[in-house]
Amino acid sequence: MTQASAPVFDEMHSDGATRAPYALIDAWLQALPPEHVALKRREAEEWFRRIGITFAVYSEGGDPERLIPFDLIPRVLAQSEWQRLQRGLEQRVRALNAFIHDVYHDREILRAGRVPQQLVLGNPQFRPEMAGFELPRRVYTHIAGIDLVRTGPDQYYVLEDNCRTPSGVSYMLENREVMLRLFPELFRRASVAPVAHYPDELLETLRSVAPVHCRGEPTVVLLSPGIHNSAYYEHAFLADEMGIELVEGADLIVRDDICYMRTTGGLERVDVVYRRIDDDYIDPLAFRENSLLGVPGLYFAYRAGNVNLANAIGAGIADDKAVYIHVPEMVRFYLGEEPLLANVPTFDCRKPDDLKYVLEHLHELVVKEVHGSGGYGMLVGPHASSAERAAFAAQLRARPHEYIAQPTLALSTVPTFVENGIAPRHVDLRPFVLTGECTRIVPGGLTRVALREGSLVVNSSQGGGTKDTWVLENDKGLD
């Protein structure tokens, strides 16, 4: 395992040379006058403000509607590199969907002892409401965001799977649009795989999982918790791009187990709900009774087979950070294949030996809450003070089953504009995997970049930025 002290792989410059996929970007950067850069950065910011792309960050003080910083230097993947990732992503998401179906039906993987029964049946993300329920095409995570990190030319790891309501795809789309507007000449010289068709692919995916008896073109809506949600911008953006209605709970009504949308012309039947509301809030008749965000009776319409939800209720059982440990085993168990994408070696703090190791090596590990997300509730050992580590150790001893730990990987870097020119910054990649009647992956995904020097935390809630992600259409002329 590569430790933080190990040499960092820079995706543009390695062994004193420019890597082939970055040849064009390198030449472009060298020819770019510094004053031009400042101008383009201001222009980019202007574009984002005009588009209205914001991201609310839940923290005290500051501007909650601040822009996520955007870096002008694209992150580039060769077609051959992407092909390999794409196969791995398809395989992993197929296994995740098979796992979720299995845990709500025959539980073969638990009976076979390949995943601990307790971990699934005692997990708050396991929803008994979903037991014994057949879903269209047996798909649970229709939209999966798989977070990948890279440590070398051929070393990729899955950091986590997001099987519930992964966000960020609007940044992928906007980043490309802004780059196209700012640097059209660059795209004339490079053949970059387009990403703009993502909303079409998403709509096709959602339509393909309409209830079996749905006749004609299925009606799809996007259900948002409303303007106070941090991802509301994305909800509005995607609904607009897909040409579907953006609705909130009060816009939908369930009668006789059929879901309708209120329109100026009366009630219109809804077949598929792309919901960006968590399970707990989706239906006060079935889950939290005090939820004002959801739709009373939606769960019952779903069980009656009259409406489909994407992603499925209960899909979160597959993205629990302790369940994550077992994903490679799921690939072997359900597909009979060797996993193409590796997991980060992970210590399961519920195991006494693992816990002991973690406590002794806190200074070199990343410790995460099993149910946490967004970079909250985690400790990056090498960057924490000894007081922070001591406080975290106490939490670990008190509730070991709530934590996992991983080695601090030397994440790859990509050159990034910083205050004094250009410097390498660590990145990750979140591709979006769509599953309906087939698997669709728009080339690339969202590259997040940790803007602080040496920082490994790329979450936008923790001061991360984004980059446009290029997948080259062909590798001709590359080594």
Add this chain to the structure above:
Amino acid sequence: MQIVIDHTTTYRYGDAPLRVHQALRLWPVPGGGQVIYEWRVDVDGRKIRPTSRDGFGNPVATHVAEGPSAALRLHVHAEVETLDRHGVVGHTEDSLPPAFFVHPTLLTSADAAILEMAHGTARDSESDVARLHRLSAAVRERIDYQPLTTDVATPAAEALAAGAGVCQDHAHVLLAAARALGHPARYVSGYLCASAEQIAASHAWVEIYVEGLGWVGFDPANQICPDERYVRVATGRDYRDAAPVRGVRVGGGIESLEVLVRVGDQ
């Protein structure tokens, strides 16, 4: 035994409600020593049929009442034939395995007092069933039957501390204690025909999974295993999963509830 159930629930609203949504779990799963001759559920005179099953296998239906009616009347009429199986329900065909029912819920988490009671009644030499009977008796001893001291959202630990409650409190405390001892346990809602001509409330009790026997019913409120006077309707982890009626309403002021159940021997 032939049992006739006539169960009327009337919801009254201070102001006319704009809209009431209800999820009903008022239909039994056939089998398990019960033969259903008739089972009819009406809401304000309109017949409602279950349209799907929930994850626990309970038949469910929802309905929406809209407009300015200030009351809502739910009626169950059923004719059932039951057998005395001494509480043994056995191995039922469920989508969820017994192992799922060992995990506590918000309403059934065991505090120190419940743990102490559970471990205090556990004796190594006894059979599981004998031990569970003692546990069930301990629950009844510690909680007096006193209506209106608790509500459906009262957690087990609170009911035990108060020492008073109704059948769902007895059930929740027994669930918490049995699970603390490692036994899968589930909540059952249904009807009890206490004696001919008697007017009773709908009832709640517990089923505990015992190796070899499967699910075995325990009624802590009456300190017996359910016999032919019991009609099983819905099951779940606790009251929230198996509640006969769950409702959400928009507007309507203060809600009051009137229940009239006539469970008769025929």
